[in-house]
Amino acid sequence: MSAPVLEISNLSVRLPNDLKVLNTVDLRVEPGEVRALVGESGAGKSMLGKAVLGILPAGLRQTGRITVLGQALDQLPASVRRREVARHVSLIPQDPLTALNPVRPIAAQMTDAMVRIHGWPRRKALARAADLLEQVHIRDVARVLKSYPHELSGGMRQRVLIAAAFATEPKLIVADEPTTALDATVQREILRIIRGLQQETGTTVLFVTHDMGVVAQISQRVTVLFGGRVVEHIDTEALFAGAGQGHAYSRALIRATPDWTRSDAPFAPVPPEVIADLMQEQTR
């Protein structure tokens, strides 16, 4: 088996009051894999993404090991770590409305990282930016490159951000709920675009989401988190096969996903006894 792109072992993140938002998490993501990281609010899924990127909020303490492409990030000095993360890892952020700098044109924001990280000439970076914008189905590429963020819609901005994330040819992309802030039709389109670029480039993706529907569409494997701990790692197909595979909590999460296609779809929150069992399991 080839070396994993991302390997996390025994990772814990503590708040200043010693509460653990992540608790002894182990995770191994293989090259080319799309791994969904799923859980309810507060399960720690976004924190895990931030820990990988090295952008945990100040005051949080992290123990354990995060290894990207065989390099233990937590062992590196801050400036080296920053450079290594920038070279190999990208982020597709959650909210496209605040993720672009309002006072800088799109072209500058897309090319900056390529120029700084890879030392490409500005013109080459610009050509790649234009190329990627076409791949994320933006028609008027020249205009978009010259635009400021406020001149573009939310969906357009998210496409720009996706293109920018792939622009530096990263080995790993952390997608932090990239469709949550968008409406349903745009969501589907954005998912298709990420999936398309991922398959073409073979980039490994850690896809943070709370939406089991999105999990089914995009991932090969799922890591389910609850209360900062891993509930299970499982093949997406197996979990959704309906053959009773997977943890009771994971299956309850699937049932809890609202079905937009039926008007009589039942409201099915995660049953309290499933939670109670899970909590008992975790304290053991």
Added chain:
Amino acid sequence: MLLRSIISRLIAVAITLFGVAVVVFTLIRVAPGNPIAMMLPPGATAADIARLEALYGFDKSLPEQFVIWLKAVAQGDFGTSIIMRQPVAELVLERLPATLELALMALLLAVALGGLGAVVGARFRGRSPELGVDLGVGVGLSVPDFLWGLLLILLFGVLWPVLQISGRVDPRLAVDLSTNFYIIEGLLRGQWRLVQDVLAHMLMPALALSLPLAAMIAQVLKQSLKAELHLDYTQLARVRGLSETRVIVSEALRNAALPTLTLIGVQFTFLIGGTVIVERLFAYEGLGNMAIEAVINRDLPLIQGIVLLFALLFIVINLAVDLTYGLLNPRLRHG
């Protein structure tokens, strides 16, 4: 569209200046104190007084005097100073460069000091450097400019006399320039000795004027920076490998600068007002010092000229701020 906004702007300027003219003209004539009495030696006869009053037009009614003055002003004639017996326009324009250079230097210092404080405070937010900046802001805000002036005189004029405490330039120094912009023209002509001497005179009054504004800038800009640093685009910049300092300086600063710019626009006019007392303190030969002389001597034409010039200055500053705003914020450029 542009033409219309320029025209409406000019109309607003004219109305503002007219309002200022009415207020200042009326106020200084209603206030007690008679300029003629100041001009005549003790024991002057009633006939002497009446003659002088007629000469300067003080025997006419207030509205009549105003119309006469306004007509003259419209033709560029601001009258003659009663005390100095020279045209007001000439006197005022001669002093204006000194005050402008002082105010600009103070603004420069305020932006530099305040900006530095804000960046340091935001960079080390929640840690002791931010506390230090907050303390400095508190002190800067609570001490008025003239008190800063006195403190600086004590520090750099008396205890460690490295700066000049009085005047604008060493009188022994031959000034051979075509304008009164000593620093600007001195720099352009490469007269370093002169520039150095003028700076040694200007630094303390400029610093005194700048400190309260610097404190305000540090406070407001730091808050805006901290708000920007929560937004996703700064997060993304970190992921792309920028250090925290570079995230602040090259990504967040321009966004955070907008509220601060408004503040500077408003406060800079106060700063120019502050030159009056600070120039007095340092015997700096600018408009402010001249304004005090004019008021003490009830030199009505000169007071009017100075106040009108100050009003014009405020208007120009506000215009400049508005223009800079559009330059910084692309959202204001279209539509």
